[in-house]
Amino acid sequence: MAREAAIPLSTQEVLKARKPLWSRLLKLARHHPLGTAGIMIIIVLIICALFAEYVAPYDPQGIDPHALRQAPSLSHPFGTDRLGRDVLSRTIFGARISMFIGVVAVIVGTLVGSFFGLVSGYFGKWIDSIIQRAIDMLLAFPALVLLLAILSVIGSSDSAPRKFLAEHTPIPDGTFLGIPVFLQIFVMSLGIGVAIAVGTARVVRGAVLSLKENVYIEAARAMGASDGRIIMKHILPNVMALVAALATIFLPIAILAEAAISFLGLGVPNPVPSWGSDMTGQNQSDAVTRNIWWVVFFPGAALSLTVLAFNMIGDSLRDISDPRLRGGRGGGGGPNTGSGF
Amino acid sequence: MREYVVRRLLLIPLIIIGVSFLTFMTFRVIPGDTTVFICGLGCTDEVIHDLRAELGLDRPVFVQYWDWLKGVPQGDLGRSFQTKLPVTKELQTRFPVTLELLILAVIFSLVLGIPPGILSAVRPGTAVDFVVRVVSVFWLSIPSFYIAILMITFGASWFSWSPPNFATGEVASVFHNPLKNLEELVPPAIVLGVGIAAVIMRLTRSSMLEVMRNDYIRTAYSKGLKERAVVWRHALKNAMIPVATIIGLQVGGLIGGSVLVESVFGLNGMGNYLVVAIGTRDLQVVQALVLIFATAFVLINLIVDLAYAWLDPRIHYA
16 A cells, blocks of 8 residues: 555655554454454364473373273363373374365365366367366355265275375375374375365356456457466466465365364274364263263364464454455355354 | 247256266166175175176166166165165155255344344444344354264253253154154254345345435435335345345355254155265165255255346346
8 A cells, every 4th residue: 555655755754654464454453353353263273273282291092090080180281081182282283184184175175176176167169068067066065965976985994096196106004194094094084184175176167267368468469379378477476365365265174174074983093183073972972971071162162262372363354355345245255164063 | 038048948857967977877887786785795706796686787878877867857866875765765755854954044143133233333332233143153153063062962961951852853744743753853943044144134134224325315304204114125135135145145054054954863865864874884765965055055046046036137148
């Protein structure tokens, strides 16, 4: 704004024209306290995910026969479960699994989706028809049902895609990057990624359709630029912002999706700490029948807090971009956030 | 308009056939062998061979698909690999449960969502507005299955309440024993409705805010109408149009949510059936259920699109 000012500036104004970065950030934070809180929660979460080994007080899978089903106390702030495992440590390690699956799913989903969206929108004609009809078919499934269908097919250890990945790629089966049963969890993220790709492709195609009508595209073509060059140099940079926005919308949805399918017992397998799978099975019946509420309360609270943080950031971003609609239309953060998970 | 309706209606069977083909291929081609799962790991090749022949899995894929598709219009969705019973028999008791759960959830979401949304839009910037916005962000962020677990856990310890049918999952018929039926379905329906209520609340608020800025609202005020009349008679109708659409858009999420909530409450509905079938790799059942969910979703979206044009005469479908 300051650089666009048309009126001549006085010396004094020029001298104090631009405040340092931190003071501008501070001002932004003061005006949007909820968004700032959201960002702080996400930062804590990322630290937990990256440095879980150092943050967590116990081994998340460590069984302690002397401390079964203990209520929250000083030595176990979130209590222990039926095997004496520390719930706080499991919740911290759960952040790692959630974040990993969320990030991988979003990267895979937006990359694949953008590719099909670009191709479909740019080339049009029969390519567009085929891709769009395929997307129509996939969008005909409710999201969670589609996800369950995908995972019931690729999730099991003898499925063809998983065998292919195990035999032809260097992706390890065991612990890798601090994540147990890496291959299985990676395949799960791919499944969630497919579901994300469907939505991304639709939106990117729409953007490309209007972009390619621009005069500068025509100019590039007149100068003899190839399709590849036009896509890479002129169209891709213009859809990047949109794709980034989609990625931030899809991240909490992917995290919720992981929790939901793990909760149904079809996702992350049991000994591995995950917010979703820690709320189900034995823990759930412990909570209901023996009133061991802490084993399900804390993982669920962590999950809710994460989604809440993303929603608060989304709300603030919308306030910044369109102050007229404080609170925003559409769902929170995105078209799908209130997706019934 | 009529042309649009006809075109949409003609497209429906095509989409459903496409969906069924996709479903069938997904469950037949990609996964591992179901027969291994049925007879366990200690199976001999001979047993597997016989089993494949018995289940018709040894025929070409397209023949299997045609066989399956032929039966669908006659209400034959195949038999469960596990129980050998027809899927439709199981659905007779399960379909009404899920349908009623979804309808109740939509009703609760409207009741919980619209009045606070209106209130907060009519008094923007006040304490009421603030409370409504905070509540809606919280409701939006807490997953339905978490609310369900908390409800059952703390319901048991604080109020010694537990879902009346928790052990069996049986749901009383709405026609024979409506009171018991409601007692069993209202708690899960509220849990399911809360997430959608938050979306409706936010949309009602922003849509109302937008409508209240229109010239005709100022006219209504300036001709001396009371606020009540302006809000109810002039603003609300127009503000509800986007809300009607969002309910349609949320149906997919609601169906997904019903799978989760049925699973927590142990209700014998379609969602719970789907989860169990996936767990036991009863692909015939999974396939039938996915087809039903997708068909229902497509039909509901059609109804919503048509309702949209009916609600807002300004909209014309070319």
